[in-house]
Amino acid sequence: MVRFENVTFEYIRRDEEGNVDSITTALDELSLHIKKGEFIAVLGSNGSGKSTFARHINALLKPTEGKVVVAGYDTTDDDNILEIRQRAGMVFQNPDNQIVAETVEEDVAFGPENMGIPTDEMQKRVDEALKKVGLYKKKLESPNRLSGGQKQRVAIAGILAMKPDCIIFDEPTAMLDPGGRRMIVETAHELNKKDGITIILITHNMEETVGADRIIVMEKGRIALEGTPRQVFSKGEETLKKYGMEVPVITALAQKIGLDGCILTREEFVDAYVKALE
Amino acid sequence: MIRDITIGQYYPSESVIHRLDARIKFIGTIAYVIALFLFDTFWGFLPALVWLGSIVVLSGIPIGFIARGLKPIFFLLVFLVIFNLFLTPGEVIAEWWIFKITDNGLENAGFMTLRLTLLVIGSGMMTYTTTPSQLTTGMESIFKPLGVFKVPVHEVAMMMSIALRFIPILLEETDKIMKAQQARGADFESGNIFKRAKALIPVLVPLFVSAFRRAGELAEAMEARCYHGGKGRTKLHPLKFSAGDYISLVLIIGFVVGMGFIP
Incomplete structure (x- = not known):
């Protein structure tokens, strides 16, 4: 679905005369393959290249060196850009700054409108997408009246209406309250399971990565750690701290009270605890 | 509110x-x-x-x-x-x-x-x-023929509708900035008109900075959703x-x- 081949990306800053002032390497010979239907969580501290990575997937940025292929389309070819952006949608951090229209319904239609979908088909897609995120009843309301979590779900619906194969979430929960956070992550999992949409979730929050198929930890534009949540979180606190991560609260608690194995979810915790009591 | x-x-x-x-x-x-x-x-x-x-x-x-x-x-x-x-x-x-x-x-x-x-x-x-959005759509359609003379009709209409959407958001932000400044002792209510106008400068500067940041993010989000100008665009409510x-x-x-x- 998504393939990175030795991708290097440099932010070049120039002074007033156009001479190169400084070069920041945001991605450093990154190679990666994401399969269709996978749920990937990307972790890493600020400046590790997570967002740059995300922006490469829907061709908002193009590699300085190397190649990014999304659904068989090379992102460096300008003719492919609309195809890629339709297939790989992106949810951004700030809910307010990604809503374009004055009603929920019209905002969801923004993507399909750009693609030139006929009106009857568009209304069907919009209704379907809004039902999927549970906001069908709000379709005629102004986005300004919605909560942060609801706005993010409108943004997700806006992408669903374009019938994507893959959705990239760039820290979608950073500006939300805990309730809104849970809802967004649940929606992402549901889309992954029910509709087989590939999900790439970039986040700071360890709890949100637990349900993923694979965790990628980035540092200085490279992949520092990779594996299933269990593999990654059993690396031990020392290793994780090095990359600005910490184990999820429930895992830390299980370790504190001396439960065996790497525990990631509430259910696992309860099972292990009951077993330990017996 | x-x-x-x-x-x-x-x-x-x-x-x-x-x-x-x-x-x-x-x-x-x-x-x-x-x-x-x-x-x-x-x-x-x-x-x-x-x-x-x-x-x-x-x-x-x-x-x-x-x-x-x-x-x-x-x-x-x-x-x-x-x-x-x-x-x-x-x-x-x-x-x-x-x-x-x-x-x-x-x-x-x-x-x-x-x-x-x-x-x-x-x-x-x-x-x-x-509604303002209907009015914008209507004007876009009426002035469409001006496109022949290279008047960017679609772009102007898009700008108008985005401006309409962001007015309440920016008003709220102004309110927030003013409160933050007042909490640190800024005074917007006393003095003559020149004094009061001058007191607004520390409000306007962060407001402009934030407006530009929002504009940049919105442009990126629009691009990510396949926006490429008015060409080949259809409408939900034509x-x-x-x-x-x-x-x-x-x-x-x-x-x-x-x-x-x-x-």
């Missing part, structure tokens, strides 16, 4: 007038304004009043709401009446100290007041019955003329032509 403010003072309702195509309402308003200047006897006000009256009745907007729209021009009207009443030469019909009211003055004052009032109410009716719109168009033409025949 600051989020609830409406721009263009739309009055939500489901009336016949509300449901008309925005383009018809726009053209109708222009035609009405022109018609108001086609006559120069009092007889002309009769059909204009009937026309406006029937629109008001059909729209179901309360008279009080419409009257409130006249508030901003109240002083202008008073000035117009005073100047016309006392300064127009003609046959004096009433006199007191240095003030003279002439027959021409009385006529002019009445004429101007009526014309201006009808003008303001008439154009107000368009904004009361059409403007479509219904039977009612065609009837209105005929009525509008009839009205303007009829007004042209008034002596």
Whole structure:
């Protein structure tokens, strides 16, 4: 679905005369393959290249060196850009700054409108997408009246209406309250399971990565750690701290009270605890 | 709440007038304004009043709401009446100290007041019955032919609708910045007008910075959703003329032509 081949990306800053002032390497010979239907969580501290990575997937940025292929389309070819952006949608951090229209319904239609979908088909897609995120009843309301979590779900619906194969979430929960956070992550999992949409979730929050198929930890534009949540979180606190991560609260608690194995979810915790009591 | 403010003072309702195509309402308003200047006897006000009256009745907007729209021009009207009443030469019909009211003055004052009032109410009716977004879509469609002369019609319409969406957000942000500054001892309420204007600079600077940041993020989000200008774009709610719109168009033409025949 998504393939990175030795991708290097440099932010070049120039002074007033156009001479190169400084070069920041945001991605450093990154190679990666994401399969269709996978749920990937990307972790890493600020400046590790997570967002740059995300922006490469829907061709908002193009590699300085190397190649990014999304659904068989090379992102460096300008003719492919609309195809890629339709297939790989992106949810951004700030809910307010990604809503374009004055009603929920019209905002969801923004993507399909750009693609030139006929009106009857568009209304069907919009209704379907809004039902999927549970906001069908709000379709005629102004986005300004919605909560942060609801706005993010409108943004997700806006992408669903374009019938994507893959959705990239760039820290979608950073500006939300805990309730809104849970809802967004649940929606992402549901889309992954029910509709087989590939999900790439970039986040700071360890709890949100637990349900993923694979965790990628980035540092200085490279992949520092990779594996299933269990593999990654059993690396031990020392290793994780090095990359600005910490184990999820429930895992830390299980370790504190001396439960065996790497525990990631509430259910696992309860099972292990009951077993330990017996 | 600051989020609830409406721009263009739309009055939500489901009336016949509300449901008309925005383009018809726009053209109708222009035609009405022109018609108001086609006559120069009092007889002309009769059909204009009937026309406006029937629109008001059909729209179901309360008279009080419409009257409130006249508030901003109240002083202008008073000035117009005073100047016309006392300064127009003609046959004096009433006199007191240095003030003279002439027959021409009385006529002019009445004429101007009526014309201006009808003008303001008439154009107000368009904004009361059409949402800003409908109005933008309508204008985009009307001015589309200007694209031939390289006028960026779609871009301007897109900018207008985005501006409308962000006005409440930026107002709220202004409020937040002002509160933050006040918490640190800023004073916006005392001093003369220059002092107060100067006190606003520390509010405007962060507001502009944030507006530019928002613009950048929004542009990126729009691009990520396949936005590539107006070419090949379709609409969720395309403007479509219904039977009612065609009837209105005929009525509008009839009205303007009829007004042209008034002596």
